[in-house]
Amino acid sequence: MKKIKKIKIKLNGKEKQITKDTKIGKLINDLRIPIKKVAIELNQEILDKKKLDKIKLKKNDKVEIVHFIGGG
Amino acid sequence: MKDQFIIAKKKFKSRLIIGTGKYKNMNECAKAVKLSGADIVTVAVRRVNISDTKKPLLMDYINPKKITYLPNTAGCFNSDEALRTLRLAREIGGWKLVKLEVLGDKRNLFPEMIETLKSTEILAKEGFKVMVYCNDDPLMAKRLENVGASAIMPLAAPIGSGLGILNTVNIKIIRAQTKLPLVIDAGLGQASDATIAMELGCDGVLVNTAIAKAKKPFNMALAFKNAVLAGRQSYLSGRIEKNLMGKPSSPIKGVI
Numbered sequence: 323m324k325k326i327k328k329i330k331i332k333l334n335g336k337e338k339q340i341t342k343d344t345k346i347g348k349l350i351n352d353l354r355i356p357i358k359k360v361a362i363e364l365n366q367e368i369l370d371k372k373k374l375d376k377i378k379l380k381k382n383d384k385v386e387i388v389h390f391i392g393g394g
Numbered sequence: 395m396k397d398q399f400i401i402a403k404k405k406f407k408s409r410l411i412i413g414t415g416k417y418k419n420m421n422e423c424a425k426a427v428k429l430s431g432a433d434i435v436t437v438a439v440r441r442v443n444i445s446d447t448k449k450p451l452l453m454d455y456i457n458p459k460k461i462t463y464l465p466n467t468a469g470c471f472n473s474d475e476a477l478r479t480l481r482l483a484r485e486i487g488g489w490k491l492v493k494l495e496v497l498g499d500k501r502n503l504f505p506e507m508i509e510t511l512k513s514t515e516i517l518a519k520e521g522f523k524v525m526v527y528c529n530d531d532p533l534m535a536k537r538l539e540n541v542g543a544s545a546i547m548p549l550a551a552p553i554g555s556g557l558g559i560l561n562t563v564n565i566k567i568i569r570a571q572t573k574l575p576l577v578i579d580a581g582l583g584q585a586s587d588a589t590i591a592m593e594l595g596c597d598g599v600l601v602n603t604a605i606a607k608a609k610k611p612f613n614m615a616l617a618f619k620n621a622v623l624a625g626r627q628s629y630l631s632g633r634i635e636k637n638l639m640g641k642p643s644s645p646i647k648g649v650i
Binding site: 386 | 413414415416417420423436437438439440441442444447448451452453463465466468478481482483484485486487553554580600602603
């Protein structure tokens with residue numbers, strides 16, 4: 323059986339282990355994050371939310387997921 | 395003629411803008427916003443809590459379809475951070491009307507105006523409608539206008555200080571020189587401060603701490619609502635001239 327390769331990424335500043343070639347759309351879906359209420363950055367580049375299922379995550383990628391909170 | 399509050403060609407009902415930070419919880423915040431009558435609220439852009447994604451979101455309490463969200467750049471200390479934050483904010487849901495706030499000092503929280511000016515110009519070119527938190531400096535306000543700001547938002551006093559408007563003369567000078575919406579942002583402490591701002595000719599006020607940290611936030615939200623209305627009406631009504639000496643209100647003629 324083929325061994326599933328794991329990689330490490332940084333998600334919102336914290337290290338996270340994921341399966342290699344995981345698409346960012348799947349990552350967000352698995353985390354149950356409401357896509358319409360967030361914005362996503364990959365290595366400091368803002369992603370088009372329509373293309374999330376096409377982008378594969380690589381080792382050491384830095385993902386930031388942000389939303390609105392109370393502020394003045 | 396109807397007295398309308400217009401920012402970047404969009405009409406708003408209330409001249410009171412509410413900051414949504416510092417409330418005990420989101421319920422309290424949502425109720426205060428409702429009582430204030432505000433139809434614009436400022437919001438911050440922050441990381442999603444990955445370990446608890448079931449937690450309710452601000453959008454679950456304040457409907458962005460009914461209340462205009464004004465994303466801010468609170469916590470940004472240079473242009474790059476501010477631009478990154480607002481580009482992300484736009485991506486969340488197409489927000490173009492934003493509040494730019496680039497701070498220069500962690501203690502007094504005064505705006506870093508060189509970085510603010512630079513950011514305003516870039517954001518305006520990218521199509522953002524930028525409401526700019528700035529010093530009460532007429533020259534800098536003019537420069538912000540020249541690079542494409544959509545609203546000038548001078549501080550009354552340091553953020554969260556509650557000191558009220560410290561330099562009414564500068565605010566009057568800025569009012570006299572610009573047709574852009576002029577909104578007092580930061581430093582108000584009580585409802586009468588908002589009235590003073592409106593009587594100086596400001597188009598609106600932005601309040602957070604004075605309501606959120608009042609002993610009775612809901613009552614204070616109402617007080618600010620009424621204070622803004624009173625100040626605007628007073629401004630439009632045209633105040634009397636100031637006199638050093640008294641002038642009797644009752645006729646002298648016919649005194650017995």
